[in-house]
Amino acid sequence: MTKAFSVALLSLPAFLAGCATKESFQLPQGQQAYQVIPPRRIEADQPEYKINALDSLTITVFREPDLAVQAAAVESGGGIVLPLIGRVQAAGRTTTELSKAIGEQLRQNGLRFPRVSVIIADTETQNVIVDGAVGQAGVYPINGNTTLLQSIARARGATRTADLDRVAIFRTIDGKRNGALFDVLAIREGRAPDPYIRPGDYIVVGSSSIKSFYYDALAVLPAFGLFAPLLY
Numbered sequence: 001m002t003k004a005f006s007v008a009l010l011s012l013p014a015f016l017a018g019c020a021t022k023e024s025f026q027l028p029q030g031q032q033a034y035q036v037i038p039p040r041r042i043e044a045d046q047p048e049y050k051i052n053a054l055d056s057l058t059i060t061v062f063r064e065p066d067l068a069v070q071a072a073a074v075e076s077g078g079g080i081v082l083p084l085i086g087r088v089q090a091a092g093r094t095t096t097e098l099s100k101a102i103g104e105q106l107r108q109n110g111l112r113f114p115r116v117s118v119i120i121a122d123t124e125t126q127n128v129i130v131d132g133a134v135g136q137a138g139v140y141p142i143n144g145n146t147t148l149l150q151s152i153a154r155a156r157g158a159t160r161t162a163d164l165d166r167v168a169i170f171r172t173i174d175g176k177r178n179g180a181l182f183d184v185l186a187i188r189e190g191r192a193p194d195p196y197i198r199p200g201d202y203i204v205v206g207s208s209s210i211k212s213f214y215y216d217a218l219a220v221l222p223a224f225g226l227f228a229p230l231l232y
Contacts, residue, residue: 033180039193126199
């Protein structure tokens with residue numbers, strides 16, 4: 001660990017203490033927490049997946065086998081090269097949006113009424129951050145069915161000093177930072193649902209040495225500010 005990073009870690013509690021006031025927002029707990037972070041996947045709440053760089057796509061055009069590509073990787077810049085029309089921007093689009101964009105370019109190149117199908121053959125690994133009182137804090141890959149308990153287990157479990165009734169999940173929803181507190185002891189005992197984790201979630205396992213303002217300050221700080229060197 002570098003000296004600068006060590007200073008950042010040591011400075012974080014003091015920095016957060018300076019940020020926290022009586023007016024700090026309290027993270028929802030209990031039943032209110034599950035309104036922010038649902039205990040199960042709700043299809044209506046799940047936005048259609050957007051293609052990422054390095055995802056693999058299979059693209060077909062009805063009755064045009066020469067225009068098909070199989071498991072082609074999206075370039076790091078977000079594009080994919082297709083027969084007849086060349087490079088098309090894929091990253092940041094849903095499969096529906098990409099199908100329409102490809103169809104439009106095919107029409108411009110003389111193909112009448114093209115019917116384009118885009119299937120995601122494979123996705124680049126998506127991650128979750130697990131921090132706080134765990135055996136090994138870090139960034140861990142997850143799949144679509146990962147829960148809070150599974151995420152903590154991947155970080156080598158909670159430490160002996162962990163405050164398991166104060167585990168925070170932070171999530172960006174519609175461009176806004178949201179957070180909620182969960183009681184992992186209740187989840188383990190089956191008294192509360194185990195919430196599903198999404199790619200990009202930030203989990204903080206509290207400890208007896210961490211004050212409640214830690215969560216309040218995290219909830220209102222910009223996400224990138226948490227990882228920038230705090231050299232004041």
